[in-house]
Structure formats: structure tokens, C-alpha cells
Amino acid sequence: DTGVSQDPRHKITKRGQNVTFRCDPISEHNRLYWYRQTLGQGPEFLTYFQNEAQLEKSRLLSDRFSAERPKGSFSTLEIQRTEQGDSAMYLCASSLMGLAAQETQYFGPGTRLLVL
Amino acid sequence: DQQVKQNSPSLSVQEGRISILNCDYTNSMFDYFLWYKKYPAEGPTFLISISSIKDKNEDGRFTVFLNKSAKHLSLHIVPSQPGDSAVYFCAANGRDDKIIFGKGTRLHILP
Numbered sequence: 590d591t592g593v594s595q596d597p598r599h600k601i602t603k604r605g606q607n608v609t610f611r612c613d614p615i616s617e618h619n620r621l622y623w624y625r626q627t628l629g630q631g632p633e634f635l636t637y638f639q640n641e642a643q644l645e646k647s648r649l650l651s652d653r654f655s656a657e658r659p660k661g662s663f664s665t666l667e668i669q670r671t672e673q674g675d676s677a678m679y680l681c682a683s684s685l686m687g688l689a690a691q692e693t694q695y696f697g698p699g700t701r702l703l704v705l
Numbered sequence: 706d707q708q709v710k711q712n713s714p715s716l717s718v719q720e721g722r723i724s725i726l727n728c729d730y731t732n733s734m735f736d737y738f739l740w741y742k743k744y745p746a747e748g749p750t751f752l753i754s755i756s757s758i759k760d761k762n763e764d765g766r767f768t769v770f771l772n773k774s775a776k777h778l779s780l781h782i783v784p785s786q787p788g789d790s791a792v793y794f795c796a797a798n799g800r801d802d803k804i805i806f807g808k809g810t811r812l813h814i815l816p
Contacts (some may be wrong), residue, residue: 693739
């Protein structure tokens with residue numbers, strides 16, 4: 590049973606560089622979420638997809654952030670022109686949204702980003 | 706404005722005793738509540754959930770209680786074990802498909 594996987598697990602970059610993270614959800618899950626977590630906080634919602642459609646983006650997601658899920662399977666999150674404030678753990682989660690309105694999201698291990 | 710509040714940043718409990726983690730919420734539109742456990746350098750792991758139509762859900766050593774009138778839920782772990790030491794996040798889901806998390810409570814199980 591493979592859960593949600595994320596790559597890379599750690600990324601150190603210099604301010605101004607672009608970074609891209611990948612998330613592979615649980616295979617039969619149709620929904621995929623991105624969250625950001627900083628120290629002392631719970632995960633904060635960034636955006637989510639149902640299949641390949643991006644349904645919502647948080648106000649936390651500035652224009653420098655873009656996410657894609659082109660074939661409704663894996664997703665990428667790109668941050669352009671990184672800033673030190675982007676340093677955080679980026680978490681991906683997936684869920685199966687069916688007829689029951691309530692869903693449980695399952696998280697990957699996260700990608701820890703450090704912007705120097 | 707925090708919609709999900711965990712007012713205790715940390716909690717220490719003797720091994721074998723009951724651990725009670727508390728959570729309050731403000732949004733009456735929330736209809737599904739979840740608890741996640743997180744170890745350092747790992748993603749949150751789903752523990753247990755409860756629908757707003759219930760007031761209790763039990764899974765092994767874990768029980769979640771929901772008091773809708775008080776907008777309060779709690780997670781009981783009994784008996785507490787050393788492997789339970791982690792950060793516990795309370796989370797709530799409303800009809801807008803987003804999960805809102807609290808800031809977490811760090812549980813220390815003492816030998």
C-alpha cells in the first residue's frame with residue numbers, strides 16, 4: 590500500500606531562485622491538496638485539485654506560486670523568485686471524494702524548504 | 706481569526722494514564738472533525754474522525770467526543786503509551802472542502 594509521496598524531502602535554495610516540488614497522491618484518490626506549515630502552526634491550506642481541475646486557491650498563494658495537476662494524477666507546486674518568508678514545510682494530501690460529503694485527507698511526508 | 710483553537714501548546718501525561726487533548730471551534734458550519742498526529746520531519750497521520758451527527762467515536766485506544774452546543778471536541782487516549790508522544794492537530798471540515806487546522810498540542814508521555 591503506497592501512501593502519498595513527495596519529492597524532494599528537503600530543498601535548500603538561494604533567494605530569487607525557482608523551486609518545484611512534486612506530489613504523488615494515493616492512486617485512486619481524485620482530490621489533491623497543498624498545504625504550508627510553519628513552526629508552531631498547523632498546516633495552512635494553499636490550493637486543491639479535483640482530478641485535473643484546480644478548484645480553489647488561498648489568498649496565501651501569491652502570484653509567485655503556481656500548481657498543476659495536468660493528468661489528474663501527480664501534482665507540482667512551483668515557487669518563482671523565492672523569498673526567505675517562503676521557508677516552510679510544504680505538505681501534500683489526497684482524498685477520495687465520493688457520494689459521502691465528508692472526506693479524510695491523507696498526508697505525504699512533506700518537503701522542507703529553506704530559502705537562504 | 707482562528708476558527709479551530711487548541712489552547713494547550715503542550716501536555717505531559719504519565720505512561721498508562723489517560724491523555725485528554727482539547728479543541729474548540731467557532732464556525733458552526735463545520736460538520737466533520739479530524740485528529741491528526743505528527744512526528745518531527747513527517748507529515749500528519751490521520752488518527753480518528755467524527756461527524757457532526759455523532760457525539761462519540763471510538764477506535765481502539767482513541768476516542769473522540771464532540772459537544773456541538775459548546776463547539777468543543779476532545780481526544781482521549783487510554784492507556785497512554787510512549788509512542789503516543791507527538792504533536793496532535795485538531796482539524797475541521799466544512800462544506801467548502803477545506804480542512805482548517807488548529808496549532809497543535811505537543812503530548813509528552815512520561816515513563
